[in-house]
Amino acid sequence: QVQLQESGPGLVKPSETLSLTCTASGGSISSYYWNWIRQPPGKGLEWIGHIYYSGSTNYNPSLKSRVTISVDTSKNQISLRLTSVTAADTAVYYCATGRDGGQLWFDYWGQGTLVTVAS
Amino acid sequence: DIQMTQSPSTLSASVGDRVTITCRASQSISRWLAWYQQKPGKAPKLLIYGASNLEGGVPSTFSGSRSGTEFSLTISSLQPDDFATYYCQQYNSYPWTFGQGTKVEIK
Numbered sequence: 001q002v003q004l005q006e007s008g009p010g011l012v013k014p015s016e017t018l019s020l021t022c023t024a025s026g027g028s029i030s031s032y033y034w035n036w037i038r039q040p041p042g043k044g045l046e047w048i049g050h051i052y053y054s055g056s057t058n059y060n061p062s063l064k065s066r067v068t069i070s071v072d073t074s075k076n077q078i079s080l081r082l083t084s085v086t087a088a089d090t091a092v093y094y095c096a097t098g099r100d101g102g103q104l105w106f107d108y109w110g111q112g113t114l115v116t117v118a119s
Numbered sequence: 120d121i122q123m124t125q126s127p128s129t130l131s132a133s134v135g136d137r138v139t140i141t142c143r144a145s146q147s148i149s150r151w152l153a154w155y156q157q158k159p160g161k162a163p164k165l166l167i168y169g170a171s172n173l174e175g176g177v178p179s180t181f182s183g184s185r186s187g188t189e190f191s192l193t194i195s196s197l198q199p200d201d202f203a204t205y206y207c208q209q210y211n212s213y214p215w216t217f218g219q220g221t222k223v224e225i226k
Contacts, residue, residue: 035215045163045206047215060214061120094162104210105153107174109162 002027004095004110012089012117018082022095022110029053029071031101034078036069038091039112046091051078085117121145121209125218131226136197140221142207144188151211154183154192157220158203166205167192197223 008020022034036048049059051069059067068081078095092114096106122145132138142152150170155163165174167183170190180195194201202225207218 044220045208045217047208047217049214058213062214096162104151104215105165105168105208106155106163107165109164112162 002097002099002108004097004108006093006095006110006113008093008113008115010114010116012085012115013119014086014117015084018080018085018089018115018117020080020093020095020113020115022078022080024076024078024097029073029076029078032097033102033104034069034071035096035106036078036080037094037096037106038089039094040088040091048080048082048093087117089115090117091115120214121148121212121216123207123209123216123218125205125207125221127221128219129222129224131224132197133226134197134199136226138194138197138223140192140205140207140223142190142192142218144190144209146212147188148209148211150185151209152183152185152190153208153210154181155206155208156201156203157206163206194223 003025005023012018030053033050035050051057051071066083070079092112094112096109099107124143126141152170154167157163166177170185171183182193184191204220204222206220
């Protein structure tokens, strides 16, 4: 069973870049879609985007100009970069994937990491 | 973007009750819908995919159905562990979108 662990700074200053890493263990990251999803405190879920292990990406248009998702298959890691952050980007950030290759819904989730944007 | 509208936003119920949560898509998503359960401070947990397929290990008291662009999650007999927030998610068209959530509270 795949286990996912997000890591990165818990505090980011406004206008700076948020960078997070998701490390997958218990299986290869090949043949899967790797997603980033966020949840502002007390609010609902927002899909940020995903990357296929081959490197192809799809992003939420609401964030597309600021977001980059990348994959390092040698390290079993997926990364998220979000530029020019504001307080509205304060959220718990999750990485998630499906059990089967090509699956578009989410069986496996990380525990999430809270990122606060504040000076 | 496809809008997913859940109702109700909050539902008060008792143990043993049958409860139904509805999710309406703003356009056709075929059967490409999943349901998740989320408890405070935890990641969401997959319950249903493909509108009506029960994820392994999920109690059979949970079921999903579809009628056109309207989807339902039903809990046939509410258990203490079921008090949580539930979200629907469409994966028919980018960007994937979630409903706003339905909180199931103890009556």
